[in-house]
Amino acid sequence: MFISIITPTYNRADTLHRCYESLSKQSFKNFEWIIVDDGSTDDTSETVSAWQRESPLNINYYQKPNGGKPSAVNQGVKLASGEMCAILDSDDALCHDGLKTLVDEWESLSPDVRDKYWCVCALVEDSITKQVVGDLFPADHITITGGEFQFKYKIIGEKFGLMRTALLKKNPYPEAEGYKFVPESYIWNRLGRQYQYICINTVVRTYFIPTGSGFGNLSGKANRIRNAKGLTMCDVDVVNEDLPHWFFSSPVFFFKRAAQLSRYGMHSESFLRQYNSIGTGWGKALVLLSFPLGFTLYLADKLWFKYYYAPAKAKLLRDTVS
Structure with missing residues (x-):
C-alpha cells in the first residue's frame, strides 16, 4: 500500500524536524510526505530543500499564500496520491512503527468490507509524560460509528488516524473569507456519520503540547x-x-x-x-x-x-x- 502523509505548516521551521526525523525512522517505507507551506516567512523553504537533497524520503513541498490550516490540508489532499493518508502536525512526531501499525490494521480488513470504513484510529502519547493523551477505546480493534465514538462511549482526547484519501477529496474543509480555522472534528463528524472507524489501543503518535506565549496556537x-x-x-x-x-x-x-x-x-x-x-x-x-x-x-x-x-x-x- 502507498500512503500520503500531509503536513500543513506555517512558520514551524524550528519544530518541523520532529516530523522529518520520525518519518525517516519509520519501519513502513512506502509513503510520500507532502509538506504544504501556508505562507511561512521563516526559513521553512531552505530547511525542506536541504532535506530533499540529502534524504531518501519522497518529499513533496508545496508553497501557497496563507489561508489557514483547513486550506493547507485541502491542498495536501488534492496533491495526495496514496490510497490512505494521515495529517501529521508540523510540531509532532510518529512512533517508529506508527505507520506500520495503522497500515497492518487496515490491511487486516477483508477488501470486500473496507468500503464500510473511513479511518483507522489510534492513540497519542504526551511527549513529556509518555502517558496516553485522552481516553482509551473501550476495546482493542473495536468497530464504531462516529456517533458511538462521541455519544455512546464519550471518547475524548487527541487521536491519530489513517484515512481514506478518496473520501477526503470528496469532503474538503470549508474555506471562506473571515476565518482560517475549522476544527478537525468537522470532517471527522461528517464522515463518521456515513462510515465506521476501526480503533486500536496502540500509541502511534507523540504529541508536543505548545509552549511559549500561545499567541500562535490554533486552539488558543x-x-x-x-x-x-x-x-x-x-x-x-x-x-x-x-x-x-x-x-x-x-x-x-x-x-x-x-x-x-x-x-x-x-x-x-x-x-x-x-x-x-x-x-x-x-x-x-x-x-x-x-x-x-x-x-x-x-x-x-x-x-x-x-x-x-x-x-x-x-x-x-x-x-x-x-
Whole structure:
C-alpha cells in the first residue's frame, strides 16, 4: 500500500524536524510526505530543500499564500496520491512503527468490507509524560460509528488516524473569507456519520503540547475568537445532525455546544444567520435555553481580550523589538 502523509505548516521551521526525523525512522517505507507551506516567512523553504537533497524520503513541498490550516490540508489532499493518508502536525512526531501499525490494521480488513470504513484510529502519547493523551477505546480493534465514538462511549482526547484519501477529496474543509480555522472534528463528524472507524489501543503518535506565549496556537482562545465563523459552522452541524439522534445520551454535551454556538456566533457577528440555519425546532429551543451561558462566555472573552490578551501581546512585541 502507498500512503500520503500531509503536513500543513506555517512558520514551524524550528519544530518541523520532529516530523522529518520520525518519518525517516519509520519501519513502513512506502509513503510520500507532502509538506504544504501556508505562507511561512521563516526559513521553512531552505530547511525542506536541504532535506530533499540529502534524504531518501519522497518529499513533496508545496508553497501557497496563507489561508489557514483547513486550506493547507485541502491542498495536501488534492496533491495526495496514496490510497490512505494521515495529517501529521508540523510540531509532532510518529512512533517508529506508527505507520506500520495503522497500515497492518487496515490491511487486516477483508477488501470486500473496507468500503464500510473511513479511518483507522489510534492513540497519542504526551511527549513529556509518555502517558496516553485522552481516553482509551473501550476495546482493542473495536468497530464504531462516529456517533458511538462521541455519544455512546464519550471518547475524548487527541487521536491519530489513517484515512481514506478518496473520501477526503470528496469532503474538503470549508474555506471562506473571515476565518482560517475549522476544527478537525468537522470532517471527522461528517464522515463518521456515513462510515465506521476501526480503533486500536496502540500509541502511534507523540504529541508536543505548545509552549511559549500561545499567541500562535490554533486552539488558543485568541485564535478561536478570530476564527469564530469556522467554530460556529461546526456547532451548527452538530446541533442539526447529531442532536436528533443522540441528545438523550449526552444532554450536557449538546447544551454546551449550543452555548458555544451563541458565543462564537456573536464573535463572528453571524449569530442570527447561524440560528436561522438550525433545522429543527428543538435545536433552536436548546440554543435559546443555553443563550445566557453563551452570552456570558462571550462577555468574558471580550474582557479577557481587552485586559489580558491585547496588553500581553503588545508587551511581547515591545520586548521583541528591544
